[in-house]
Each structure stands twice: as structure tokens, then as C-alpha cells.
Amino acid sequence: MSKADACAAILWFGATMYAVFGGADFGAGLWDLLAGGAERGSRARARIQRSITPVWEANHVWLIFILVVLWTAFPEVFAAIMSTLYVPLTLAALGIVLRGAAFAFRKSVEGLPARRALGATFALSSVMTPFFMGTVVGAIASGNVPPEGNGAAFSSWLEPLPLLTGALFVASGAYLAAIFLVADSHRAGDSEMEGYFAGRALAAGLVAGALAVLGLVALHADARYVYERLIVEGLPLVIVSILAGFGVLALLLRRGRRGLRPLAIAAVAAVIWGWGVAQFPYLLPTSLDIAAAAAPGPTLTSVLVVFAVAAVTILPALGLLYTLAQRDIVGESGE
Amino acid sequence: MPGPDALLLAASESNLLAARQMMAFTLGFHIVLACIGVAFPALVLTANYIGLKRNDPDAMRLARRWSKVAAVTFAVGAVTGTVLSFEFGLLWPEFMERFGDVFGIAFAIEGLFFFTEAIFLAIYIYGWKRLGGWAHFWSGVPMLVAGIGGAFSVVAANAWMNTPQGFTLDAAGRVVDTAPLEVLFSPAWVYEVPHMILAAYMVAGFLFASVYAVGMLKGRRDRHHRLGLLIPLTIACALTPVQIFVGDVAARGVADHQPAKFAGFECIQETGPNQTEYLGGICTEDGVKGAIGIPGLDSWLVGFSTDTVVTGLNDIPPDERPPANTLLLLSFDAMVGIGFAMLALAGWLAFAWWRRRDIPATPWFLRAVSISGVAAIVAVWCGWIVTEVGRQPWIVQGHMRTEEAVTEAEGIWFVFAGTMLLYAALGATTILVLRGMARRWREQGEGGEAETPYGPAEEGAGR
Numbered sequence: 164m165s166k167a168d169a170c171a172a173i174l175w176f177g178a179t180m181y182a183v184f185g186g187a188d189f190g191a192g193l194w195d196l197l198a199g200g201a202e203r204g205s206r207a208r209a210r211i212q213r214s215i216t217p218v219w220e221a222n223h224v225w226l227i228f229i230l231v232v233l234w235t236a237f238p239e240v241f242a243a244i245m246s247t248l249y250v251p252l253t254l255a256a257l258g259i260v261l262r263g264a265a266f267a268f269r270k271s272v273e274g275l276p277a278r279r280a281l282g283a284t285f286a287l288s289s290v291m292t293p294f295f296m297g298t299v300v301g302a303i304a305s306g307n308v309p310p311e312g313n314g315a316a317f318s319s320w321l322e323p324l325p326l327l328t329g330a331l332f333v334a335s336g337a338y339l340a341a342i343f344l345v346a347d348s349h350r351a352g353d354s355e356m357e358g359y360f361a362g363r364a365l366a367a368g369l370v371a372g373a374l375a376v377l378g379l380v381a382l383h384a385d386a387r388y389v390y391e392r393l394i395v396e397g398l399p400l401v402i403v404s405i406l407a408g409f410g411v412l413a414l415l416l417r418r419g420r421r422g423l424r425p426l427a428i429a430a431v432a433a434v435i436w437g438w439g440v441a442q443f444p445y446l447l448p449t450s451l452d453i454a455a456a457a458a459p460g461p462t463l464t465s466v467l468v469v470f471a472v473a474a475v476t477i478l479p480a481l482g483l484l485y486t487l488a489q490r491d492i493v494g495e496s497g498e
Numbered sequence: 499m500p501g502p503d504a505l506l507l508a509a510s511e512s513n514l515l516a517a518r519q520m521m522a523f524t525l526g527f528h529i530v531l532a533c534i535g536v537a538f539p540a541l542v543l544t545a546n547y548i549g550l551k552r553n554d555p556d557a558m559r560l561a562r563r564w565s566k567v568a569a570v571t572f573a574v575g576a577v578t579g580t581v582l583s584f585e586f587g588l589l590w591p592e593f594m595e596r597f598g599d600v601f602g603i604a605f606a607i608e609g610l611f612f613f614t615e616a617i618f619l620a621i622y623i624y625g626w627k628r629l630g631g632w633a634h635f636w637s638g639v640p641m642l643v644a645g646i647g648g649a650f651s652v653v654a655a656n657a658w659m660n661t662p663q664g665f666t667l668d669a670a671g672r673v674v675d676t677a678p679l680e681v682l683f684s685p686a687w688v689y690e691v692p693h694m695i696l697a698a699y700m701v702a703g704f705l706f707a708s709v710y711a712v713g714m715l716k717g718r719r720d721r722h723h724r725l726g727l728l729i730p731l732t733i734a735c736a737l738t739p740v741q742i743f744v745g746d747v748a749a750r751g752v753a754d755h756q757p758a759k760f761a762g763f764e765c766i767q768e769t770g771p772n773q774t775e776y777l778g779g780i781c782t783e784d785g786v787k788g789a790i791g792i793p794g795l796d797s798w799l800v801g802f803s804t805d806t807v808v809t810g811l812n813d814i815p816p817d818e819r820p821p822a823n824t825l826l827l828l829s830f831d832a833m834v835g836i837g838f839a840m841l842a843l844a845g846w847l848a849f850a851w852w853r854r855r856d857i858p859a860t861p862w863f864l865r866a867v868s869i870s871g872v873a874a875i876v877a878v879w880c881g882w883i884v885t886e887v888g889r890q891p892w893i894v895q896g897h898m899r900t901e902e903a904v905t906e907a908e909g910i911w912f913v914f915a916g917t918m919l920l921y922a923a924l925g926a927t928t929i930l931v932l933r934g935m936a937r938r939w940r941e942q943g944e945g946g947e948a949e950t951p952y953g954p955a956e957e958g959a960g961r
């Protein structure tokens with residue numbers, strides 16, 4: 164594996180972390196949106212808030228990580244994506260600002276109207292952000308980003324595959340969020356919320372699965388290279404994703420809780436790596452590959468060194484944060 | 499009728515102005531929050547340390563409340579910082595394409611520190627009740643390191659834009675080789691990095707102190723307010739003389755490395771010795787009008803002798819001269835002026851403490867402190883105007899012009915207008931939320947600490 168390939172793998176690792184943990188935070192926003200009126204939804208909202216409060220900012224940093232690794236290791240790709248897909252990216256950035264700020268503000272204001280307005284802002288932007296990020300990924304896979312940049316501002320992403328990918332991002336985030344919330348409710352001994360989110364996890368899983376199948380059809384139509392590699396080289400990952408997805412389904416129906424989260428994470432992560440394998444060796448299929456887009460050697464070495472440092476410092480620290488949060492040592496109640 | 503080329507040129511000029519204004523506006527907004535993010539750990543940990551060491555409930559209450567304030571400001575800082583990462587690519591794609599692999603190295607390191615701060619901030623803020631006192635204190639220490647490290651990385655990237663090095667270009671202008679350490683430690687980092695870290699500590703220190711000064715002026719003169727004033731104010735005042743020294747080194751560094759920028763903000767028209775230092779005024783091609791001039795001082799400040807030859811704008815090619823010289827001149831003077839006013843404030847506090855072990859008795863002292871926070875922010879803005887406008891027309895000094903870097907995308911003015919509205923709402927809401935928290939704390943008095951920035955309506959509803 165070349166240094167450039169290793170940097171691309173790091174990029175995919177960051178994307179996986181963001182899709183799983185950041186995606187679940189966005190998905191929790193969707194459940195907040197759908198929780199119903201202030202009275203009826205208060206219990207679900209309190210659960211959601213408790214689960215994501217201590218971790219969402221750390222999870223958000225994966226996005227910064229992806230952007231920085233992309234522009235440092237593959238600057239041409241970064242510039243091409245940014246100068247072509249500036250419409251969905253601007254909307255995603257807007258969603259990020261609204262989501263983060265509204266979430267932090269929501270419970271620090273008094274009065275139902277203000278809380279409701281901020282809550283709605285948080286919830287709506289939690290749907291909008293992953294959707295537009297998904298359109299960006301779909302547009303890249305479709306080959307709509309020319310390597311020299313400044314591609315079509317609208318038709319590059321207003322196509323079936325990008326729009327389906329956007330919907331898939333929303334659904335998979337909602338799926339992961341519901342699974343995590345089932346586990347959190349279970350741990351807190353709240354069987355009502357456990358059942359509430361289990362039902363939603365089932366629904367989101369089915370929707371995400373259906374969208375994935377539709378995505379495959381769109382891939383066949385609009386991104387032939389990616390499709391052909393996905394069903395050959397990427398086949399093992401596709402199978403892993405399907406098996407993990409059915410595993411989750413079976414566990415949910417049998418009210419099993421052990422292994423629920425790892426299986427759900429595997430189902431989503433396998434899709435992301437399947438996409439990576441299917442695109443390989445291209446970053447912009449089929450016009451710009453990893454080797455051609457790569458930064459000079461010393462820059463790639465720097466990225467690898469920084470990642471190595473992150474692997475021994477940041478990942479354990481994140482593990483510590485998650486562990487403390489899971490054991491309720493760190494959380495809103497500990498504030 | 500203008501031809502298509504002329505129209506294209508006009509469009510890109512319009513984009514350039516819009517992109518520059520938008521970058522300046524969003525950076526100016528974010529920098530205030532970034533300053534709090536960098537320096538807040540030192541303030542809160544100081545209060546926390548005093549609280550633990552002396553078993554001081556007032557100091558502990560301050561630390562707890564400050565950490566709740568940080569929960570709000572860090573969230574707003576995180577999202578406005580993310581916007582800047584997007585803007586690099588959305589507004590300056592050509593810059594990122596050509597040089598992303600060079601100065602991105604600094605940002606990759608910044609990512610480590612950002613992660614560290616986000617993780618340990620969460621542990622610190624949400625670990626007050628369940629972690630032991632000292633374990634909780636130590637969980638906050640990585641934030642302190644991360645704040646300083648993060649500031650180093652970001653400012654080192656900016657320093658590189660001012661004094662670029664550590665890369666090799668081929669005939670087509672593509673970067674073909676890099677030297678990461680040279681990129682990280684470009685000549686300007688030596689003065690830019692400490693200047694900004696000190697500035698961040700001063701902004702946070704004076705800003706936090708000013709809140710308690712206002713409270714004391716309203717008659718709330720309890721120990722809680724005195725301590726809340728003194729901890730941040732002492733830190734900020736102690737660093738002020740150091741900052742003035744670093745600033746002086748920085749100005750000489752700029753004179754050395756970026757003579758066009760220096761000539762721009764000092765309004766030096768003709769190269770030569772015995773340059774006059776002007777305070778205020780309007781910069782014209784015939785020199786400064788309506789200013790107080792001190793003959794020879796400028797040369798002396800640059801080389802410790804009035805014989806020191808200082809480069810004037812006449813030796814800079816016309817298309818490489820910085821724009822808006824009056825803005826640069828006034829920004830620089832305002833920054834230095836505010837710095838010396840803060841030095842006077844620091845001296846005043848030190849004198850009163852030396853004589854009476856107390857803050858100066860007059861309300862004028864509190865009035866001065868109460869405006870010092872805003873003054874510190876204005877000084878930071880002025881400093882960044884000098885740095886960034888003074889580097890124009892370059893985005894990478896001597897290598898890439900800002901006009902070459904800007905996007906061809908349409909609708910930048912539209913997005914900029916929307917961003918201004920969004921940020922106005924964001925800024926106003928942040929202030930309202932923080933004021934609401936302060937009001938509730940006052941109403942609750944000593945006991946009630948249940949209210950949290952994020953707190954769910956009904957604690958433990960699910961159990």
C-alpha cells in the first residue's frame with residue numbers, strides 16, 4: 164500500500180467514524196423532530212438530549228478531520244468538490260451552524276415558545292445536514308465532479324443517485340440513532356423508551372435497506388464503474404452489510420440487546436467501505452485516481468504521523484469519553 | 499459595450515470583494531469565541547484550583563458557572579469554526595488546490611488539538627458531580643494544552659501565508675515537494691503565535707472580568723463578584739506587558755519580512771532614514787494628514803537608531819502595494835493604543851494592590867474594567883485587519899494573489915448577506931442565552947445550581 168493509499172484509507176476511516184457517530188447524532192435530531200407535541204414527546208426528547216449532549220461536539224470533529232485530511236493529502240480533489248458542489252455544501256454548512264447552536268441554546272432559554280423554536284431548528288437542521296452531505300457523496304460517486312473543478316452547480320447533484328444517497332444518509336443516521344437510544348434506554352432501565360426506539364429502529368432499518376436497494380439501481384444507471392466494482396470486489400462487504408442488517412432485525416424482533424450496536428455499526432460501516440472499494444483507485448471516478456491526486460511525499464508522511472499520534476491519543480480519549488458517558492459518570496446529570 | 503472578457507473580469511472582481519468581506523466577517527465573529535476557547539481553560543482551572551486548595555466555595559461556584567458558559571460558547575465556536583473550514587474551499591478553491599498540501603499540515607495538527615479540547619471539555623463540563631475533585635480538575639488540564647496547541651497550529655498556518663517557505667514548485671507552479679517542519683515554523687510564527695495566544699488570554703481575561711465589573715457597579719460587591727473580577731483580570735493584566743513586548747518584536751519582524759505591509763500600516767511613502775512615527779490621521783500619497791508625528795521614532799523603533807532606513811511604498815511595485823492604507827494605519831494605532839491603555843489599567847491595579855491589597859476604590863476603575871473586554875476584542879480585530887489587509891494583494895505572500903485564489907461560483911454576495919443575517923441572530927441569541935443564565939443564577943442565589951446550559955426539563959424522567 165502506498166502512502167497515498169494509506170491517506171485515502173485514513174480518509175475513509177474518518178468518514179466511517181463521522182457517519183456512525185456524527186450520523187447517529189443527526190439521526191437523534193430526526194427522532195426529536197418526529198417525537199410529537201411538547202407534552203407527548205418530552206420523554207423521548209429528554210432521552211435523546213441526555214444521550215447526545217456529552218458526545219456530539221467530539222463526534223462533530225470528525226468532519227473537520229475529513230476536510231483537513233482531504234485538502235492536505237488530496238488538495239485537487241478538495242478544490243474540485245468545493246468548487247462544483249458549493250450549493251449542497253453551503254446548505255450543509257448552514258445546517259451545521261443551526262444544529263449545533265440551536266441544540267446548545269435549547270434548554271438554556273426559558274419559556275416554551277423559545278424552546279420549541281430552537282428545538283425545531285435543531286431537529287430540522289439535523290435532517291437537512293446529512294441529506295446535503297449525502298448528495299455530495301452521491302455526486303462524487305456519479306462522476307459529476309470534474310477534476311479541474313467548477314462543474315455544474317445544480318445538475319451535478321440534482322440527480323437520482325445523489326438525492327437517493329442524501330435520503331440514505333438521513334435514514335442510516337436515524338437507524339443508528341434509534342439503535343443507540345434502545346441501548347441507552349435499556350441501560351437506564353426505561354423499558355417504555357426502549358420499546359419506543361426499538362420500533363423506530365426497525366422502521367428506519369427497513370427504510371434504509373429499501374433506499375440502499377434503490378441506490379444500487381441508481382448506481383447501475385449513473386455510476387457504472389462504481390456499480391461493477393461494488394458487485395465484484397465489494398461483494399464481501401455488501402454481504403457483511405446485509406447479514407449485519409438482518410442480524411439487527413432478528414435481534415430487535417427477539418428483543419435481544421447484546422450485539423445490537425456492533426451489528427448496526429457493521430451494517431453501516433460495511434456500506435461506506437464498500438463504496439470505497441467500489442471507487443478504488445479513484446477519488447473522483449473515473450477521472451482522478453489516488454496516486455494522481457496525492458500531495459508530495461513529505462506532506463503524506465505528515466498526515467500519516469498525525470494519524471498515528473491520533474490513534475494512540477485521540478482514540479483512547481474518545482473511548483474514555485464514551486465509557487464515562489455510558490456509565491453516567493459524565494453527562495448532564497453530572498454537570 | 500464591454501466584451502465577454504471584461505465582464506468575466508468584473509464578475510471575478512465582484513467575487514473577490516464579496517469573498518474577502520465574507521471571510522473577514524466570519525473570521526471576526528469566530529475569533530472572539532476562539533479566544534474564549536483558547537484561554538477559558540486557564541481561567542476555569544485557576545478558579546477550580548483555588549476552590550479545591552483553599553476549600554473556597556465562591557471559587558468553586560465561579561469555576562462551575564464558567565464551565566457552563568463555556569458549554570455554550572464552545573458550541574458556537576465549534577460550528578463557526580467549521581464554517582471557516584468550508585469557506586477555505588468554497589471561497590478560495592484555487593488557493594486550496596495549489597497550496598492545501600503545504601499549509602494543510604498545520605491544520606492536520608490542529609485537528610488533534612481540537613479533538614482533545616472537545617473530548618476533555620465534555621468530560622470536564624459534564625463530570626462535575628460524579629468525578630472526584632482532583633480527578634475532575636486534572637481532566638480539565640488537557641483542555642489547557644489543547645487550547646494553546648490549537649492556537650499554535652492555526653496561527654502557524656497564517657504565519658506561513660505571510661512568510662511562506664518549505665515547498666518546491668515546478669515550472670507550471672504546482673507544488674512538487676514539501677518540507678513540513680519549515681512550513682510549521684516559518685519565520686513569522688515566532689511572533690505571530692505568541693502574539694495571538696497572549697491576545698486570546700487577554701480577550702478572555704478582560705471579557706470575563708468586565709462582566710463582574712458591571713455587576714459590582716450595580717452594587718453587587720460580594721466576594722463572589724470580587725473573585726470573579728480578580729481571577730481573570732489578574733491573568734490578563736499580568737500578560738499585558740508581555741504582549742506589548744511581543745507586539746514590538748512582531749512589528750520589527752513585519753518590517754523585516756513584509757516591508758510592503760509595514761510601509762502600509764505606518765504610511766511610509768518614501769524609503770529612507772529618520773522616518774516619522776504617526777499617531778492617527780489619514781494616509782495619503784503625500785504622507786499622513788491630521789496626525790501627531792514624532793520625528794525619527796519610526797526608524798528608531800525598527801532599528802533602535804533614527805538612521806535606520808525603512809522601506810517606503812515608492813519601492814514597492816504599484817500592483818503589490820496593500821490597499822486601504824488609512825484603515826491599516828488606524829487599525830494599527832488603535833491596537834497599540836488599546837494595548838497601552840490596558841498596560842495603564844494593569845499598572846493601576848498593581849499599584850492599588852501593592853498599597854492596600856485591594857482593587858482601586860474608585861468606580862472609575864470598575865468602569866475601565868467594564869469596557870476592557872470589548873476593547874480587547876476590538877484590538878484583536880484591528881490586529882487581524884493589519885495582518886490580513888496588510889498582506890494584500892497576496893493570499894500567499896509573493897506566490898499567489900488573492901484574485902487568483904477566489905472562486906468562480908455565483909451568488910457570493912447573496913450567501914454573504916444570508917451569512918450576516920444568520921450570524922447576527924447567532925450572536926444576539928448567544929448573548930441573550932448567557933444573560934438569561936446569569937439572571938437565573940442571581941435569582942437562585944447560593945443554592946440552586948441545578949440549571950444547566952443543556953439541562954433536560956425533568957431530570958431523570960426516564961428512570
